[in-house]
Amino acid sequence: MSVSAIALAQSAPPGDRLAALLAVPEDQWFDRKSGRIAPKDLARALAAFANAEGGTVIVGLHGGRYDGAELTVDKENALRQASIDFTHPPVRVHTERLDLGDGRSVLRFDIPVSEHVHETSTGEVYLRVGDESKRLSYAQRRELDFDRGSAHFEGEAAPGADAQDLDLDLLAEYRSSVGSTGSDETALRARSLLTRDGSLTHAAALLLAKDPQQWLPQASVRVLRFTSDQAGTGRRLTLEAGRDERFDGPIPSVIASASRRIAEWMPQHRALGNRGRFENIDIIPADAWLEGLVNAVVHRSYSMAGDHIRVNIHPGRIEIESPGRFPGLADPHHPLEIARYARNPRIARVCSDLGITQERGEGIRRMFEEMRVAGLQDPTYEQTSGSVRLLLRAEPSLSPQLLASLPSGGEEILRILREHDAPMGTGDIIDASGRSRPYVRTALAGLREAGLISWRGTSARDPRATWEIVR
Incomplete structure (x- = not known):
């Protein structure tokens, strides 16, 4: 994926960097631009990344070739000022020259995720979606303004958290994934996991702390298995004895532990398998429910206190319910048309660094494909006043x-x-x-x-x- 590939390219010997950068696929966090690009056009890309999850733009590569010779001193100065001259409010950007050997170089622009919605000098708002910078309609822009409130929370300081609270093994894995050779502070700032005054953010605590629940007790996953497709209440409660477990810890550990338990408790049925023999098969494909679990953990609203993610396993279906409604840019009635947008952009990006997610906007489509290949009904979403519930039914798609x-x-x-x-x-x-x-x-x-x-x-x-x- 681009985030680690860019780090590897930059750490490679100068003579090897050009081929490495040309080989990196453009995606949610990476784009290549020609050395001939106009400053106002570069500003669109900078604003799009800042409005989404941050990213990197390399200027001086186009059409699979080097064209950094166009970057004269005057042109470089104009491009360095693009975020000041052509975006409002100005996008924060770190710019540096990257040596490619043989007297060649490109400009690297690193854009952190922003708490604001940035527009261009012409009043247009762009959002990075996959490998494109999409111009938003007026209604979409208003929704982005509203949704930025949730993005603020993961970027706020976790009160009292410091470096001593971090899990050293997770921190080392994170540093390796982003190709960091500098200090821990530099590595954390690479993904906006520190506030400007150097405090650990809620995102940093959720991802890398040994015990994030001391700041966010709601940040847990609860897995329950029922004996009936109706949960029931009171005396009619169908919760199976000993089948109610809660998982705490940093996000990577929670996902790993909860997924192991779900796999263990998953009901099975006897059916003809892919090898032409009858075998025990999970009622719901593992790739489908795992995608649902990861999406819930990465994209839930962590600002909503007092509620956690629940995975209810029934004989005929799985329900995954997470706090927070769909972001305004998403329509739960048409899940396959949902545009790529992360409520928690810092968490989403680090989870991609760590290989937990792909983050190419394909998760929901992949979930649908797995259910359809298994001959099961499409996944459905239900939205309440404070949560989103994903239903994966073990029912054939045919009557x-x-x-x-x-x-x-x-x-x-x-x-x-x-x-x-x-x-x-x-x-x-x-x-x-x-x-x-x-x-x-x-x-x-x-x-x-x-x-x-x-x-x-x-x-x-x-x-x-x-x-x-x-x-």
């Missing part, structure tokens, strides 16, 4: 009546097509399933008649004909 009408092998062939996620020929499906041609052809005909798959070809004997899922 019982439709399932009953399918020929033998229909579900298996459907699963193969879902996993492949691209058109397949009949021969490919036969190879993937290990079934006979008549068996597969009968199943395909039944699925086609049910309207679940479609056939594309020029004739009945077309060797290039393919089958695919009807979306």
Whole structure:
């Protein structure tokens, strides 16, 4: 990922840095710009990063080549002043020359996450989303203004916290992930984990402290397993004895411990597996519920005291509920259309540094894909006045009546097509399933008649004909 790759590129010998920087993919925190870029255009990128989660811009690389020769003294001075001349309020930027050897160099702009919403001199507001700087509409800008209130909290000082409270092993892992060779203070400032006066922020405590709960007692995950799909209350409570556990500690430890317990308590059913044999299979794919857990921990509202994340495991579903509503830029009714936006940008970025998340805006899509490949219903979100609840149901995406009408092998062939996620020929499906041609052809005909798959070809004997899922 870019955050560690940039650090490795900068620490490499000057002659190796150009190839290393050109190989880094542009993403949420990294962008390359030509040495010919105008200062006002650079200002857009600087504001977009500051409005999102911070990042790095390298100026002097374009189209897979070096073009830093365009960076004359006058041009460099103009670019260094871009954040002052063309953004309001001015974006805080650290700028340095990066030597590439052979008399070549580029400009590196490091932009920390900001507590403010920055606009360009023309009054436009940009937000870094994936590998693009997107211009926000008026309504989106207003929502960003409101959401900045939550971002303030993780950047505030954790009262009384100091370096003695940090977990040294986690700190060393963090330093390695960001490629820091300087002091601990320098490493922490690289991700805005210190306030301007040098105090540890809430984000630093949550990520790296031995006991973050002394400042934020609500920062925990509780895992419960029930014997029924109805939780019940009082005498009708269906909570299983000994199946209620709370996990405290820094975020990396909480995620690791809670995920191990969820995997241990996950209900299973007997079904035909990928190897063509019956085996015990989790009712919900691990990649789906793990994505839900990580999202809840990274993006919950930590400013809401008195509530924690709950993972309720039922015989037929999993519920993951986290404090805080969706940020204003997100619509829970259309989860696949949610734009990349982090309520806790410092936490999100460090979790990406540590390899806990990918943070490419693909998490929700990946969760949907895992459920669909397993033939289960799409994930759904429910939003209350103070929380977001994710539901992952162990229910087939097809109705019982439709399932009953399918020929033998229909579900298996459907699963193969879902996993492949691209058109397949009949021969490919036969190879993937290990079934006979008549068996597969009968199943395909039944699925086609049910309207679940479609056939594309020029004739009945077309060797290039393919089958695919009807979306």
